[in-house]
Each structure stands twice: as C-alpha cells, then as structure tokens.
Amino acid sequence: MKTLxxxxxxxxxxxxxxxxxxxxxxxxxxxxxxxVHILVIPKRVxxxxxxxxxxxxxxxxxxxxxxxxxxxxxxxxxxxxxxxxNSGRDAGETVPHLHVHLLGxxxxxxxxx
Ligand code: AMP
Numbered sequence: 001m002k003t004l005x006x007x008x009x010x011x012x013x014x015x016x017x018x019x020x021x022x023x024x025x026x027x028x029x030x031x032x033x034x035x036v037h038i039l040v041i042p043k044r045v046x047x048x049x050x051x052x053x054x055x056x057x058x059x060x061x062x063x064x065x066x067x068x069x070x071x072x073x074x075x076x077x078x079x080x081x082x083x084x085x086n087s088g089r090d091a092g093e094t095v096p097h098l099h100v101h102l103l104g105x106x107x108x109x110x111x112x113x
Contacts, residue, residue: 003045003095003096003097004095004097005027005039005041005095005097005099006045006097008025008027008041009025009041009043015027015028015030016028018038018070019038019040019069019070021066022043023042023043023044023059023062024040024041024042024043024059024062024063024066025040025041025043026038026039026040026041026066026067026070026102027039027041029101033103034103034104034105034106034108035104035105035106036071036076036081036102036103036104036105037101037102037103038067038070038074038101038102039099039100039102040063040066040070040099040100040102041063041097041098041099041100042059042062042063042098044059045097045098046059046097046098047096047097047098048087048088048093048096048098049085049087049098050087050088051098052098063100064083064100067083067100067102070102071102071104074104074105076104076105079104079105080104081102081103081104082101082102082103082104082108083100083101083102083103084100084101084103084112085098085099085100086101
C-alpha cells in the first residue's frame with residue numbers, strides 16, 4: 001500500500017510540487033499554517049522519526065538541507081523559519097510517512113501548542 005505522499009510523488013494524487021531531487025520532494029501543504037508552509041518528504045518511506053535508524057542519518061540530513069535551500073529560495077531565511085517533524089500521536093502526526101514541515105513568512109509563536 002502506498003502512502004498518501006508516495007501517491008503524490010507518483011503523480012497519482014495532485015499537489016503543488018515545488019522541489020524534487022533523487023532523494024526527496026517538497027509540496028505546498030494543503031492546509032497552510034503560515035504564508036510559507038511546505039512539506040519536505042523523503043522518497044524512501046520512513047514512517048516517523050521515532051522509527052529512524054542509523055542508516056537513515058544521511059537521508060534525514062538531506063531533508064534538512066533541502067528545507068534550508070527552499071527557505072532561501074522563498075526568501076524566508078533572513079526573517080527566520082521553523083522546521084517541524086511530528087512523530088506519533090501526541091505530536092499530532094496525521095500522515096505516517098515522515099515529512100519535515102517548513103514554516104515561515106510570519107512571526108511564529110513559541111512554545112507550540
Ligand atoms: P502531520 O500532521 O505532521 O502528519 O502533517 C501532515 C500534513 O500533511 C498536514 O499539515 C496536512 O495539512 C498535510 N496534507 C494532508 N494531505 C495533503 C495533501 N493531499 N496535499 C498536501 N498536504 C497535505
């Protein structure tokens with residue numbers, strides 16, 4: 001069974017894909033929580049950060065570097081941005097295919113709810 005994000009990567013479900021390389025892709029979040037709200041998603045499925053293992057280290061690093069690249073392209077690096085990975089029920093994870101939220105374009109409150 002493909003995850004929602006695998007279906008998007010395979011163009012079976014429409015989404016605005018804003019970045020793609022051999023390891024990951026990035027889409028506009030369908031329910032944006034900030035002027036910029038992008039999801040950076042690995043093509044190889046890791047269900048959640050809580051399942052990550054040592055072999056996943058390079059891929060996880062690549063997701064963060066990709067998020068930083070997109071933040072610079074969107075011009076939100078100077079003002080600042082936030083990356084979030086929700087892992088599991090208590091964190092509010094709703095899609096069991098690890099993804100990095102990239103949020104910016106406004107001042108973000110802290111702590112999160
Ligand atoms: P999380 O709750 O951390 O698992 O994040 C899942 C995110 O996926 C949420 O911010 C949703 O708004 C977003 N989302 C769900 N379905 C889609 C979709 N079809 N296209 C783009 N984003 C989606």
